[in-house]
Each structure stands twice: as C-alpha cells, then as structure tokens.
Amino acid sequence: MNLKVKIGELTLKNPVMPASGTFGFGLEFKDIFDLKNLGALVVKTITKNPRLGNRPPRVYEVSCGMINSIGLANPGWDYFCEKILPQIKDLNDILILNIAGESVEEFQYLAREAQRFDEIKALELNVSCPNVSKGGIAFGTDLEALKQIVSSVRKIYSKTLIVKLTPNVTDITVYAKAAENAGADALTLINTFTGMVIDVKSKKPVLGNKHGGVSGPAIRPMAVKMVYDCFKAVSIPIIGVGGIDSKEAALEFFLAGATAIQVGSQNFVEPGFMPRLIRELEEYLQEENIESIAKLTGLAHRGEENV
Amino acid sequence: MNLKVKIGELTLKNPVMPASGTFGFGLEFKDIFDLKNLGALVVKTITKNPRLGNRPPRVYEVSCGMINSIGLANPGWDYFCEKILPQIKDLNDILILNIAGESVEEFQYLAREAQRFDEIKALELNVSCPNVSKGGIAFGTDLEALKQIVSSVRKIYSKTLIVKLTPNVTDITVYAKAAENAGADALTLINTFTGMVIDVKSKKPVLGNKHGGVSGPAIRPMAVKMVYDCFKAVSIPIIGVGGIDSKEAALEFFLAGATAIQVGSQNFVEPGFMPRLIRELEEYLQEENIESIAKLTGLAHRGEENV
C-alpha cells in the first residue's frame, strides 16, 4: 500500500497538504502533530511587500463553511526569507511557497527569489484571491493576464510550478488549459467562492471588506465538478481542494481526478485532521486492497469516451 | 406595516414566492397551506415539447443543501395549458410562468402563447438550467445568446418579463446589465451552481446525469453577493433566491438589494415554510417599526458612493 504521488518533479510521500492560508507557516500546528507527516507544507501567500490585510471583521461562519476576507496579510518576502524560512525549512522535506503579486513583475521578482532557495521545492501561484483590490482574482479571471503571469514565471523558475485557480469563472477548463499551455506543471483547484454575509441587526455586510471568499464543505460539490472537468481538459496533475472534511470527501477528489489534495478550513475546526486523514487513507487502501493511491485518480471517469 | 412590492407592472401583496421547480405546479402544497397567501405562484419550467427529464438518480443531499439534475422534466406547453393551467389559475392572483427553450424560436413560441392567457401575469425566462444539454445554462453564459433571447421575447411579450440568471459566470453584473438593456423588467438571481457528488462506494458520480445544480443554504453567501453587486449595476427590481431557510436569510437578500425573494429547496424540507416566513416578515416590520418592506431593499449599501 502506497500513498506516494508525483506532482511535477516532486514525489510526495503522501497526497495530503494544507491549503495556503489555512495553516499559517505551520508553526501553530507543531503542538498538535509532527509536520513531517504531511505530503508537503504549503505556506500562506507571500507577496513582495508586507501587507497588513483587510479591515476586521475578517472571518465569519456560513452554512457548512466560513467566509474570509483576510486580504493576503503577510510579512512580505524579505521578512519571510530572513525570519520565517529558517524556522520552517526543516519542518517538512517539501516546502511549497505560495506567492501573489500585484503585477507580472512582482510575480517574476518572487519567482527569481524563490529559485535561489534550495529549501523551496515548488511555487504555487495564487492568481485567485478574492480579497485584494489589485491582482488576485482579477488576474485569475483574465485569461490574458493568467497566461502572461504563468509563462513569465515559467521562464525564470525551473522547479515545479503550480497554478492555483479561482472557481469564480464561467468555464474553469479554459483557464486550466491556458495555465497548462503557459507552462504550469500542476494545478491547484480551487480557491474560495466570492460571497457576502449581511448582518441583519446592523443591516450591513458583516466583513470589514464587505465581501469575502467562501470555503468549507459548502463548496465541495462545485470543487469536485471542477476537478472532474479539468481532469478531462488537461494532462498535468491536479491538486484538489474545497471542503475536505473527511476521508470520503478526499476520496471524491481523487476519483474526480485529483493526484493530491489540500485541506483548508477543516484545519481550523480540527487541527489534527490531516494526520488522521493520512492514516485513514492508508487504511482505506488496505481494506480495498488498492496498491497505490495514484490508482484512484480519475477513476470516476471510467466508461467515458476520451479518457 | 406593508409587505407589498412591485415587480414590473405587478403589485405583489407580499414579496415571497416559490422558486421554479421546487413547488411543482403548486398542487402538492394545497394540503399544507392556502396558496393565496403567497405573493405569486411560479411554476416549474415549461418547455415547448414535453421532456422526460434526466436519468435517475436525480437528487442527492450535499452539505447544507442538495444537488439536482431533474433536467427540466415537464409535460410540455400543450398539456400545461390544457390540463394544468385550468387547475391552478385560481390558486393565486399572480401566476408567473417560467419557460425555457432550446432555441430563440422556442422562447418566442412560448412567449407568444403565454401572451394569450390573461391568467399568466408574467414570464420568467430560465436561461440558466445546468441540467439540459441544449439551451439552459449555455444560453445564460453566452452574452450574445442572452441578449437575443431577451430582446426577441420582449418584442412579443408585453407583460412583465423576468430573466433568471445563472451564477456560473465570471461576472454576473455583465449579464444582468445585458438582460436589462434587452428589455427585462426584473431579474431573478440566481439559479443553481453546477456541482458533482461522487459515490465513494461505486466510485462513480451519484447522479445519473453525473453533474447537477447545487442549491440550499450552502450557496446563500454567493447568491447574496450577486444580488448586492447587481443592485448596483441595474435599476430594475431583483428577485433574490438561493438558500433562504429563515427570516434572517430572507432579510439578507432584501438588504443586499432584492425587492422580492423566492424560496427553493426549503420547500422540500418544510413545506409550510413560505406562509411562516410571510408571517415572520410582517412581525419583523412591526417590531422594527418599518412601514414597508420595500424600504429594506438595498439598505446594506448605505454609505457607499454611487448608490
């Protein structure tokens, strides 16, 4: 029984990793479990300059999920590589740096920097944050901008390049194909859905930034369909994310076409969820007598044409 | 205290009506409450020809909601106007006919027919069904098709014309404006989100049609944001729909910018929900000393520029 999966040039010992922004830099979880257990460590989005983030309130509960408007609060690249990277580089063999920029140049700058650090094994481009006024989702919904960012980063960055897409588009397969053609080694599907909650008492949006991104089990059926559709559309590996809160939910993503998965909001609800999931996936393979988890990827497409 | 609202040329005695497809033709609910209580009666989508609908299974539960792939099963226009219309025309003063077509001509045909019947007070164009292979969401995501359908129906149909949009687009305000410019008197926002559930045991999609439309509280934050955004973009009234399961949820939609609301999946869970909601809204106006529910529409925008 084998949980190993391949994403670009990387071999992960198992397919479970945190979703960017839901795991801090990993340090907060050290009390709860050994981060070496994870398939990879994905950090909160880093930008070139520090960002304070949006006005509070920034999080709120919604039915079967949550909404956030953190706004990519982060200490910026310089602080990250001087102060944080040294603390976290030994937490897991595979460190994936998630980055966002307000321009193509910022993405390139960060990619060039990341390339210098051996301990950074892959980049995940966040072109899908709904909570910033510049860049973010604006790039992820503009096909030309997406192509330009991915191909210009590709020119600079020689290690594994992952592109994280937004679900807030008419047809995600178009963006998936564009990212693949521009040189992405893998896709992360999906970031949050834009949404809003209104406080009936104050008669105003609850979040300081008014709208935010919805995550959690509420968005899972949409995420699963996007993974399913993109599995048919591209041939690079897909990292599935959106509402994974159980072994069954994770399996849905593998069957739909994911090679690996990320856990987001569930980390808040149950900080020890990921190691439990890894154990349960291992048991599942044993019970079902499946030799490798990679065999599950895309199984739900059996019997279809063109697959 | 006054629950009256205006949609196009119609004055509804209250702003609560069923969402198409979740209330049959109303007949199933007669045991539970007097349909005269409703602001309007919206029927299941009618097409020109009868449709059997999709292969079962057609419904399944998802986290805080459900997914369906009914596929616009309906007896077709002829049967509807001969056998059903006579049975339901007296159930409520305001009967709204929801229609869909596989072509502009079918929409026009149905509009012309509907125009002949005094008991049909308004049309709701369903250009947003995710569960049919022709038309449906394909029209609702294609801006040109949308404009053409709305304007060609507008030419024929002189009563109140409502267009129901799909949330599965990058920017719904673009479609909202297009529908308004093409002659719509009001918008219904939103239809279901496309999604998929995979049965982990059989390793296949649960639904016979594989994918379906997600509804229920899970989609409410997205629906509220779309109503909020479109309220700024258009000046025709908006009928808000998506996950309304309580008075608070309904109020969110009014505050975001809805003039009226529709209740969908909650009708299945609590068939007497709508009359309860109407009572609770009335009490709310009293408690808050708000003279008319219309005063709530768009209140969450207070303090913003351009509103």
Added chain:
Amino acid sequence: MQDLKGLVVENIPITKEIYKLQVSVPEEILPEIVPGSFAMVKVEAKGVFLRRPFSFADVDLKTGLVTFYIKTVGQGTRALRELPPGQEIRMLLPLGRGFTVMPGKSLLVAGGIGIAPLKFLAKEITKNGGEVRIIYGVKNTEMFIPEIVNAFEDVEVYAEVSGLGKRGLVLDGLKSTDLSTYNQIYLCGPEAMLKAAKPVLQNYSGLIEVSLESFMACGFGACLGCAVKVFSNNEFVYKKVCKDGPVFNFKEVVL
C-alpha cells in the same frame, strides 16, 4: 399529508445495525396510514438538510403509535438512533400510494430492511382474512429482526451465513416455492434482489407489487427527484416513487 410533530416513545436497538423507533402521532392521522405508505422524517443533526423517508412498519390505532424499523446507513439514520424518548420529531405523513391488500393467499418476499413495510402489510392482510407466507432473507444476524418471526405463523428465514434459518438468498426461497399456489406476490428489498427476482417471476400471472426506494428531496411530488422508469401503456415513462409509488406493479418497473 400533514407536517406533524410526533413524540418518540421508544427507540431501541434490535441489532447493532437496526433499531426500532416508535413515535406517537396525533390520532386523526392514523386511519390514513396504510401499508406501503411512508413518512419524511426531519433530522436535526450536523450537515443534514433533507428529510429522510421511512416506511411504516406498523400502526397501532389504540395507542396511536407508529413503528419504524431503521437500518443505520449514514448521518441521518445515525442521528435518529440517538433520539431519546420524549423527544419531539417532525414528520410529513402519510406519503405515497400503498400496497393493494387482496384476499386469498399472499406471498411476501422481503430482503433485509425491506421487511419493514411488509410487516405492516402482512398484518393488514391477515386482519382482512387473507393468508400470508413470508420469505425473509437477511445477510446475517445483524440484519435480522427476530420479532418478525414471532409475529406471523409462516415465516421462512434465509441468511447468507449459517445458523440462522436456511442458508441462502431470498431468491433461493423464491425459486423453491410453487408460486402458482399464491394469489399475489409482494416484494420489498434491495435493487439486486429485485433484479434477480425479475426472471424468476416472469411467468407468474397474478398481481405482483413492489415497494421501491429512491433518493428523495421532498417526498410529496414537488421536486421530480425520485424518478423511476416504468413501462406502462406501451411506453417508457418516469414515475415518481414518492407519489405514484413507492408501491408499483412489479412487471412495469424497469430496473
């Protein structure tokens, strides 16, 4: 159809997988509840949105109690299992078209939890002077409800394990029965059992009724979610399990 509040009176495990839920409901609704009809039960638990359909396994006009036999499947049935006596519970009932109770000799064929509606049917047939034989197949003791055997005279149990009735499938029982001695046949069980029964019952000329299951959103005809393919009047149509059924003419159902 009414949306009522019932009161849990008893909720006891029969095996690790099956429990018996008895609910007291308002008197006036009792006469409307017939064998084959069902209730949509509201479940107040994490993540559960839709109601859950369960067949009536018994109605006691004197005590005002209705009985359900429930198999633990997922989050809904797990939550219902925990309901304490005295708990209020919301139910939409009665729903659906029930069995046609007929005189003479009836053969009832139950697979697993499919025994639930057939128990009620057997009682009704017997009350009306009819004769009943039950073939009751279960996987193992976890799926077996002993009180069924005590309630009727002629019950033949089949189990896939040895030590409980005859070893074999319900189908074995059906095959070894002289069907011609029965005036009608009633079935309820998993799809695989019904599919396998099709050829065996092909030449049987009497009435055969089956109670079907399907995923349901509403349970009362409003959503069109519970479609089942039926061949009737020379054409294939979709019927609603919740309203046209759950009891159908077995010969017309396309499985």
Added chain:
Amino acid sequence: MQDLKGLVVENIPITKEIYKLQVSVPEEILPEIVPGSFAMVKVEAKGVFLRRPFSFADVDLKTGLVTFYIKTVGQGTRALRELPPGQEIRMLLPLGRGFTVMPGKSLLVAGGIGIAPLKFLAKEITKNGGEVRIIYGVKNTEMFIPEIVNAFEDVEVYAEVSGLGKRGLVLDGLKSTDLSTYNQIYLCGPEAMLKAAKPVLQNYSGLIEVSLESFMACGFGACLGCAVKVFSNNEFVYKKVCKDGPVFNFKEVVL
C-alpha cells in the same frame, strides 16, 4: 495547546439567557489554564461549522473542572446549552495570552458576560494576596450572575433597570471611582462599554488590561481572522486576538 475531550459535569441555567457549563478536563492541562485564556469548543449541531471561543471563568485544580459562563446568542450557544451531563465535548485549550496578575489594589470592570474571565482573574489576584474591587454592570436580571457577588467581598453591581444594585451603567461606576487608589485596572465587556471607557481612563497612568472579543475561525493563530488594530511602537498594526491577546494593553487598542 491541546485538542482534548472533556466531559460535561454540570450544565445549568443561571438565568434565561446565561448558563454555567462545567467540564472535566485531563489533569495535566489544568496548570496551563490562566485567567484570560480561553478554549475553542466544538459544537455538534445543525449548520455549525467553526468552533466557539469561551473564556475560562474558573479552574479547579482539585476536581479538574473548568467553568464557563455562557450567554445564549445564536445556534452555537443554543446547542451547547442542551448538552447533558456525561456528554463528551471537544475543546482546544488553553489558548491566548492571559492577564498579567499584579500585586496591590486592582479594579476589575465587567460588562455583561465580560464578567466570565474577570471572575477567574479576581480569584487569582486574591490568591496571590492582592486586593480586588469589581464593578459589574448588567442590562437586567437576565444578564446577572448572582454567584459573582457572593464570591468576592467588594462587588458593586450596576443595572440598567432598577431593583438590582445601583441603577446605571458600568461607566457611571467607573466615573464615580477614585481611580488613583488602584494600582491597575482590568476590563472586559462589550465594545460600546470599552469605547466609552476610553476617555474616562485616558489619564490613568497605571496598567490597564482589556480582554477583547472578535470573530475567530481557528483560535490559535493560523487564519489571521481575528485581527484587531493596535497602536504600538509608534505604528498601527493588526494583532491577533487569539494569540497576541485576547488580553491587550488597553491604551494600545484602537476601538
């Protein structure tokens, strides 16, 4: 921080709005729980996704019990109210940076349910030989916890209705107090109270600490959701209520 299972030992209503929940937790965690720290409590109820933060109002090292005073607000606190004794309950604890317990005379200013962490603090200060005066303001009897008054010698109650302590706001109490006789001041209460207290406390030179609330997703520093604006080292920054707080230097907090 540990994700533990506790056992509900007592869960009783104090008023219609407030209840007291006592949970037995594993011994080894008890010494880490300090006044001002809190737990994120998992709620198993319909629609609830995130955990809920509650301050420790007491810890008993002998019995291993922790106490929460909880005000019924929405679905989470409504569900917790129903937990029967013996029920297992999952909690992440202890979280946050607590109060700085200081010697001398302390003034504790509580608004409503803000009394919860201050009760624990008062006990701790007293234990360490300090002196405590509590100004405890409530809207009405529904928000009033009588056992607070019995637990400490010097408690002054203000209520917005007559018949319970002095009539008025907590602020009235604060204004009529000679602050200079206190070595430090601790606050916990609704935002409106804290805002109103700002000018009153402006010239007070001693330490003022406040325990803040904010919406939280994680409670342990991972989501950055609980931001509060703080003016410190000559610049405005966002701090995390869950990790940098919930106790902050009142003078630095931007309300």
